[in-house]
Structure formats: C-alpha cells, structure tokens
Amino acid sequence: MTQRVALVTGAMGGLGTAICQELAKAGHKVVASYHPQFDNKEEWLKEMAAAGFNDFVCVAGDVSDLASCQAMVADAEAACGQVDILVNNAGITRDRMFAKMEKDGWDAVISTNLTSLFNMTKQVSAKMAERGWGRIINISSVNGLKGQAGQTNYSAAKAGVIGFSKALAAELAAKGVTVNIICPGYVATKMVMAIKPEVLQSIIDGVPMKRLAKPEEIGGACAYLASDIAGFMTGATMNINGGLYYQ
Amino acid sequence: MSRVALVTGGMGGLGEAICIKLAALGYQVVTTHSPGNPKVAAWLKGMNNLGYGFRAYPCDVTDYDSCRDCVAAVSSEVGPVDVLVNNAGITRDMTFKKMTKDDWDAVISTNLDSVFNMCKQVLDGMTERKWRRVINVSSVNGQKGAFGQSNYSAAKAGMHGFTKALALEVARQGVTVNTISPGYIGTKMVTAIPQEILDSKILPLTRSTGWASRRRSPGSSRTSLRMKRRSSPAPTFPSTAVSTCSDRRVFLPAANINNRKERL
Numbered sequence: 001m002t003q004r005v006a007l008v009t010g011a012m013g014g015l016g017t018a019i020c021q022e023l024a025k026a027g028h029k030v031v032a033s034y035h036p037q038f039d040n041k042e043e044w045l046k047e048m049a050a051a052g053f054n055d056f057v058c059v060a061g062d063v064s065d066l067a068s069c070q071a072m073v074a075d076a077e078a079a080c081g082q083v084d085i086l087v088n089n090a091g092i093t094r095d096r097m098f099a100k101m102e103k104d105g106w107d108a109v110i111s112t113n114l115t116s117l118f119n120m121t122k123q124v125s126a127k128m129a130e131r132g133w134g135r136i137i138n139i140s141s142v143n144g145l146k147g148q149a150g151q152t153n154y155s156a157a158k159a160g161v162i163g164f165s166k167a168l169a170a171e172l173a174a175k176g177v178t179v180n181i182i183c184p185g186y187v188a189t190k191m192v193m194a195i196k197p198e199v200l201q202s203i204i205d206g207v208p209m210k211r212l213a214k215p216e217e218i219g220g221a222c223a224y225l226a227s228d229i230a231g232f233m234t235g236a237t238m239n240i241n242g243g244l245y246y247q
Numbered sequence: 248m249s250r251v252a253l254v255t256g257g258m259g260g261l262g263e264a265i266c267i268k269l270a271a272l273g274y275q276v277v278t279t280h281s282p283g284n285p286k287v288a289a290w291l292k293g294m295n296n297l298g299y300g301f302r303a304y305p306c307d308v309t310d311y312d313s314c315r316d317c318v319a320a321v322s323s324e325v326g327p328v329d330v331l332v333n334n335a336g337i338t339r340d341m342t343f344k345k346m347t348k349d350d351w352d353a354v355i356s357t358n359l360d361s362v363f364n365m366c367k368q369v370l371d372g373m374t375e376r377k378w379r380r381v382i383n384v385s386s387v388n389g390q391k392g393a394f395g396q397s398n399y400s401a402a403k404a405g406m407h408g409f410t411k412a413l414a415l416e417v418a419r420q421g422v423t424v425n426t427i428s429p430g431y432i433g434t435k436m437v438t439a440i441p442q443e444i445l446d447s448k449i450l451p452l453t454r455s456t457g458w459a460s461r462r463r464s465p466g467s468s469r470t471s472l473r474m475k476r477r478s479s480p481a482p483t484f485p486s487t488a489v490s491t492c493s494d495r496r497v498f499l500p501a502a503n504i505n506n507r508k509e510r511l
Contacts, residue, residue: 099370100365100416103364107257110359115320115352115355117401118397118398119348121345125343129339143412146411147415148415151412155409156359156360156362156403156406157408160359160405163389163392163402164392164397164401165390165392165445167392167393168343168392171344172343182363235392
C-alpha cells in the first residue's frame with residue numbers, strides 16, 4: 001500500500017497516542033505534533049519505542065497560534081514531505097458551570113479546540129486538493145453533539161468542529177479530499193481517568209455498554225477514515241460512544 | 248409590568264422582524280446596535296411612527312466589556328432583561344482556500360463569542376428570578392454545513408452546542424435556552440448574495456416554495472427579490488422566535504427549531 005504522511009495534533013495525549021499507533025500500524029509515516037510546553041516528549045518516545053513504534057517524527061507547535069502552525073507544518077514537510085493525512089486531535093477542557101466561567105476559560109477552549117482547526121487545516125488543505133488526495137479527520141466529542149453541563153465552552157467548540165467539517169467537506173468533495181468527524185464518548189485516557197472515582201463511576205453507569213472506550217477503538221476509526229477504502233465518506237460524523245448518544 | 252426583551256442586531260432584516268413580533272406580544276423591546284451605526288435615529292423614528300416604542304443601545308457584541316455595559320444600562324434604565332435573543336451575526340463567505348484568519352476570527356467572535364458575552368451578562372446572578380428565555384439564532388448552515396461558509400458553519404454549529412450545554416445547567420432555574428435554525432430568509436444579508444449564486448445554488452435546494460418570509464414590515468425590500476418560488480406559508484421565523492419565549496413553551500429546553508424545508 002501507499003505510505004502516506006499523517007500529522008496528528010495532540011499526539012502525546014491518551015487519544016493522540018492511540019491514533020498515532022493505529023495510523024502507524026496501517027503503514028503511514030506518523031508526525032506527532034505536541035505543545036512546546038509538554039515536557040515528557042522523551043519519555044513518550046521511549047514508551048513508543050518499547051511498544052515497537054520507532055520512527056515517529058515529532059514537531060512542536062501551539063495549535064491555537066496560526067504562525068506556530070505554519071512553522072510546525074513546515075517542519076513536518078521538511079522531515080517527511082507533504083502531509084496527506086491531518087488529524088486535528090489536540091484539545092483541552094476548562095470545565096466550569098457557566099455562572100462561574102470566565103472569558104479566559106471560554107477563549108482558551110474556543111481557540112484550542114476550534115480555531116486550531118482553521119490554523120492547522122489552512123496549512124495543508126489546498127495542497128491536498130492540488131495533489132488530488134487528502135484526509136482531514138477532526139476529533140469532536142459526544143458532548144459537542146448532546147451538550148454537557150459544565151462544558152458550555154467545550155460543547156460549543158466541539159459542535160463548531162462539526163459545522164466546520166461539513167462546510168469544508170462540501171468544498172473539497174470534488175478534489176479527492178475528505179473531511180470527517182469522530183465524536184468519541186468517554187475514553188480511558190489520563191484525562192478521563194483523572195476524574196474523581198465516584199464521578200467516573202457514575203459516568204460509566206450512564207454508558208449503555210458500562211465501560212469506557214479503549215483508545216484504540218478511536219484510533220482504529222481514524223485509520224479507517226485515513227484509508228483509501230473510506231474514500232466515499234465525507235462530512236460524516238462517526239459516533240463511538242458505547243451507546244451514550246444516538247444521533 | 249411588561250417583560251423586557253433584548254434583541255441583538257435588532258435593526259437587521261431578521262432582527263427587526265423579531266422586535267416587531269415581540270412588541271406585538273407585549274414585550275418592552277430593546278435592541279442593540281453597532282457603536283457608530285449612523286442609521287439608529289432614523290430606524291427608531293421609523294419604528295416609532297409605526298407605534299413601536301423600541302429603545303436602542305450601542306453594543307459591540309464581540310467585546311465582553313461592551314456587552315456588560317450595555318446590559319447594565321438596559322437593566323437600570325429599562326429593567327432587567329427577561330428575554331435575550333442572540334440574533335446579531337455576520338457572514339464573510341468565501342472558500343476556505345481564500346479565507347484569511349481575519350475572516351475566521353470576525354465570524355467566530357461575532358456569531359459565537361458574542362453568545363457567551365451576552366449570556367454572561369443576562370444570566371449571571373439573575374437565576375433567582377425564575378423566569379428567563381435565551382433564544383439563539385443559528386442557521387440551517389450550522390446544521391448541514393455550506394460551501395463557502397466554513398467559518399459561519401463552525402460558529403453557528405458551535406452556537407447550538409453551547410445552547411444544549413447551557414440548557415442543561417439552567418433548566419431547573421426556570422431558564423430555557425433554545426436555538427432557532429432558519430433557512431434562507433429574504434433579508435439584506437441573503438439578498439446580498441449574487442443573484443447568480445441564489446438562482447443556481449441556493450433556491451434549487453429549497454424544497455418549499457421560496458424564502459421564509461419575514462413578517463410584513465416597513466423598509467422590507469421583499470419586492471426587490473426576484474423570487475423564483477413563492478414564500479412558504481406560516482409559521483415563519485419570527486413567530487417561532489416568539490413562541491420559544493412564551494410561557495406556553497416552558498418545557499422546551501435546548502430544542503433546535505429548524506425553520507426550513509431544504510433537503511438535508
């Protein structure tokens with residue numbers, strides 16, 4: 001099969017790691033993008049090597065900053081060539097009830113989770129269209145679909161991801177570039193496992209499958225969307241949530 | 248005493264229709280306008296001549312402090328806001344390829360951040376009043392995505408995500424939060440689209456007989472529209488806006504009312 005270059009943002013988080021691994025297993029060259037302030041890069045690379053993934057290329061950048069994204073994609077291209085697959089996975093939470101939410105918490109989540117898509121996609125989409133092949137995979141959330149108390153900022157940003165993806169899908173449909181959305185439910189990542197045990201248990205109790213997603217169950221969907229055989233799918237939302245929400 | 252309804256962007260095509268309908272139902276209607284808008288006095292006079300005692304306050308909805316000042320002024324001079332209609336919005340349509348960061352930021356801040364900015368002023372500290380309505384005006388293109396509107400579709404979809412999350416938080420406090428997603432309406436914003444695009448791309452998508460009509464209002468330029476198909480019958484958009492803030496609709500948190508008949 002054709003080896004393609006896949007750039008994954010937020011690559012060193014729980015979900016990002018699984019996405020990198022699944023894309024690598026599918027034969028792609030993986031570029032792992034991480035925030036410059038993330039200081040466990042070497043440790044992460046060692047873990048990856050121990051798991052058999054020896055050739056991840058790392059690029060640092062802040063997805064909420066356009067100039068930083070330009071530089072980061074230029075780094076990726078210099079190291080590996082043109083980016084064929086972009087996975088916009090980086091995201092943060094700043095959960096608070098609306099009454100207590102401050103503008104900073106709103107802005108941080110909107111810029112990191114939504115405007116980041118503009119910043120990153122802008123660097124690659126036109127070139128993908130010129131080459132006639134590309135995959136853009138945007139990670140949203142079940143909470144972008146259904147709304148979640150304590151997450152007005154996150155729900156807004158993640159819903160916005162879906163609107164953006166559908167519009168861009170329409171623009172690129174005739175150019176061989178697909179744009180799709182994955183809406184994971186609660187995944188067993190460090191971010192979720194940090195939730196207080198009793199709260200986490202109540203979340204799990206609310207999931208019809210009575211468990212969290214394994215990260216590779218999301219990563220696997222990414223690998224599928226990145227594949228040639230997913231070529232007729234665009235503007236679609238994949239719900240992977242254990243039955244938590246039926247769209 | 249009549250309830251106070253604050254409509255952002257109330258002097259626009261859709262906003263004006265919302266103001267008129269709310270006034271007809273007995274609300275004390277206040278609209279915001281962009282600071283420096285030269286048409287405010289004329290608009291207020293025109294409305295006043297028709298018997299609508301609207302009030303207007305300057306507000307940059309993209310600016311948190313401006314929203315705070317505006318709502319504070321309305322609260323002290325007119326009364327606390329009971330109904331907030333987040334209607335102000337802009338378009339900066341172009342393909343993603345041509346879109347600049349400015350075009351993205353302008354649309355996200357005006358159409359999405361504005362909802363945060365306004366809701367914070369109206370909802371904070373006022374939940375003890377046990378009755379409040381927030382109506383967010385989104386768009387069919389937030390639900391389905393539209394070619395040339397990656398910024399607008401993102402903002403308008405984001406708005407509904409916000410609606411659903413906020414509705415969950417405040418439902419027990421007598422506050423409902425809803426989204427209305429209109430299709431294409433015969434407003435200036437829509438008629439600014441080149442006729443060729445309207446004819447070839449947009450009207451063919453509508454299964455109904457044409458635009459959703461605004462209610463008949465002065466200054467409406469509906470006759471200038473070259474409509475290939477006729478307006479669909481009621482219920483049209485403004486009456487829906489009002490129905491979500493009537494007492495009869497208290498059990499409608501976080502709906503997304505789709506006033507459109509397009510194929511999806």
